[in-house]
Amino acid sequence: METPRRLTTTEYAMLGLLASGESSGYDLARAADRSIRYMWAPSRSQIYKALPRLVALGLATSREVEQRGRPDKAVYRITRAGRATLRAWLEDDTEASQAGGTVFLLKLFLAGAAPPEAALRQLEAYRSRLEHRLDAFEGMEREPSDGQTVYDRIALAHGIAQARATLGWVESVRPQLEREARRRRRSATRG
Amino acid sequence: METPRRLTTTEYAMLGLLASGESSGYDLARAADRSIRYMWAPSRSQIYKALPRLVALGLATSREVEQRGRPDKAVYRITRAGRATLRAWLEDDTEASQAGGTVFLLKLFLAGAAPPEAALRQLEAYRSRLEHRLDAFEGMEREPSDGQTVYDRIALAHGIAQARATLGWVESVRPQLEREARRRRRSATRG
DNA sequence: AGTGCCATGTAATTCGTTACATGATTTC
DNA sequence: GAAATCATGTAACGAATTACATGGCACT
Numbered sequence: 001m002e003t004p005r006r007l008t009t010t011e012y013a014m015l016g017l018l019a020s021g022e023s024s025g026y027d028l029a030r031a032a033d034r035s036i037r038y039m040w041a042p043s044r045s046q047i048y049k050a051l052p053r054l055v056a057l058g059l060a061t062s063r064e065v066e067q068r069g070r071p072d073k074a075v076y077r078i079t080r081a082g083r084a085t086l087r088a089w090l091e092d093d094t095e096a097s098q099a100g101g102t103v104f105l106l107k108l109f110l111a112g113a114a115p116p117e118a119a120l121r122q123l124e125a126y127r128s129r130l131e132h133r134l135d136a137f138e139g140m141e142r143e144p145s146d147g148q149t150v151y152d153r154i155a156l157a158h159g160i161a162q163a164r165a166t167l168g169w170v171e172s173v174r175p176q177l178e179r180e181a182r183r184r185r186r187s188a189t190r191g
Numbered sequence: 192m193e194t195p196r197r198l199t200t201t202e203y204a205m206l207g208l209l210a211s212g213e214s215s216g217y218d219l220a221r222a223a224d225r226s227i228r229y230m231w232a233p234s235r236s237q238i239y240k241a242l243p244r245l246v247a248l249g250l251a252t253s254r255e256v257e258q259r260g261r262p263d264k265a266v267y268r269i270t271r272a273g274r275a276t277l278r279a280w281l282e283d284d285t286e287a288s289q290a291g292g293t294v295f296l297l298k299l300f301l302a303g304a305a306p307p308e309a310a311l312r313q314l315e316a317y318r319s320r321l322e323h324r325l326d327a328f329e330g331m332e333r334e335p336s337d338g339q340t341v342y343d344r345i346a347l348a349h350g351i352a353q354a355r356a357t358l359g360w361v362e363s364v365r366p367q368l369e370r371e372a373r374r375r376r377r378s379a380t381r382g
Numbered sequence: 383a384g385t386g387c388c389a390t391g392t393a394a395t396t397c398g399t400t401a402c403a404t405g406a407t408t409t410c
Numbered sequence: 411g412a413a414a415t416c417a418t419g420t421a422a423c424g425a426a427t428t429a430c431a432t433g434g435c436a437c438t
Contacts, residue, residue, distance in 0.1 A: 008425070010426085024389090035343075042426080043426065045391080046426055071390045071432080073390065074390095099293050100293075102291075108349075145226075149303050151301075151310065151371075154367060155296050155299050159229060161357065161363075162360075165355070168352065169353075173345050173349075180341045199397070215417090216418080217416090234398065234399060235418095236398085236421090258417085260405085260406050260407075261418065262406095263418080264419095
């Protein structure tokens with residue numbers, strides 16, 4: 001258990017996948033390729049390096065499993081501390097804005113491992129970042145900088161179109177997330 | 192002049208900025224922050240390392256400029272070979288698909304340094320990648336994989352919404368790019 | 383019986399970020 | 411006159427990619 005520095009997105013992604021069950025590095029790579037590939041695509045060797053780091057931080061445990069006809073493999077299991085770390089990350093809505101919103105999408109994808117409010121908070125923060133970005137783009141459109149070319153303007157239109165469409169998506173999914181949050185709260189109290 | 196390996200995107204971006212005039216590393220960093228920040232945001236130290244590599248490859252030259260009250264600076268100028276390398280990159284439409292299309296946008300932004308057909312070819316390749324991506328997403332929507340949650344479906348809808356909006360943008364800008372290509376061809380022959 | 387692919391990794395290299403250094407210059 | 415900022419960079423570190431290694435198994 002080492003010093004608690006901030007994890008990389010790859011490490012959080014692996015924690016997130018481990019949250020739904022024990023797995024080997026190889027299988028995590030396969031699972032990542034099937035599920036989160038469009039949001040986060042770590043290479044296999046990247047995963048093999050991340051997992052021991054999680055163990056060193058006490059966020060996962062590993063055990064060796066012997067196999068016939070294959071090299072032994074290490075399977076990893078998330079710990080209590082790992083789940084807490086994952087949850088904290090899923091609840092943290094201060095992510096830096098980046099193109100494509102891939103980290104936001106990753107958090108949304110893994111939102112089942114956090115309280116149902118977390119996804120809604122992420123959505124709000126995402127909306128806010130999108131609006132700032134759209135404002136900046138619209139400002140550039142109104143007041144073109146000096147050497148602006150046709151190409152610049154067209155590239156700018158791309159950003160504006162994407163931001164607007166994504167803001168539309170935000171509005172359309174908010175009620176779905178709210179419904180899901182109510183459903184989860186019900187099934188939590190009913191149990 | 193070393194072995195001609197493939198350049199990094201940062202190196203191409205710096206070549207692209209140098210194409211519009213001699214500049215120092217510091218000024219390139221400022222220019223990048225003002226122009227291509229949303230597509231490509233290299234750190235200053237990244238730029239300072241890229242520039243000598245461009246010189247070593249014969250794609251740029253540098254000279255020292257003394258200053259009063261400031262450290263000396265190195266200013267860089269793109270070479271013939273550098274322009275050719277940049278043009279080849281701007282014409283190459285086999286870029287891997289990635290979220291946000293940032294490399295495509297960078298090429299579009301710098302399209303003035305290549306023949307006017309290049310931008311149109313890039314646009315077509317981008318459209319094709321978007322359509323493949325949209326097909327994949329729609330396939331996932333039709334045939335949900337096993338453990339699919341509400342969150343997975345919502346994240347998928349994000350990808351679909353963005354891809355559709357971006358395809359709409361493609362159609363809206365194609366005529367603009369065609370017009371610009373005609374304009375540039377005219378002014379090339381008229382000269 | 384050869385070719386390729388599955389399942390596990392390790393190693394080498396490159397890329398990129400963050401923090402530090404330095405001295406002048408403007409700002410409060 | 412202290413504090414922020416400009417204008418150059420360098421150094422240390424961490425992350426990510428690509429290539430390599432190994433042995434069985436599956437297909438033709």
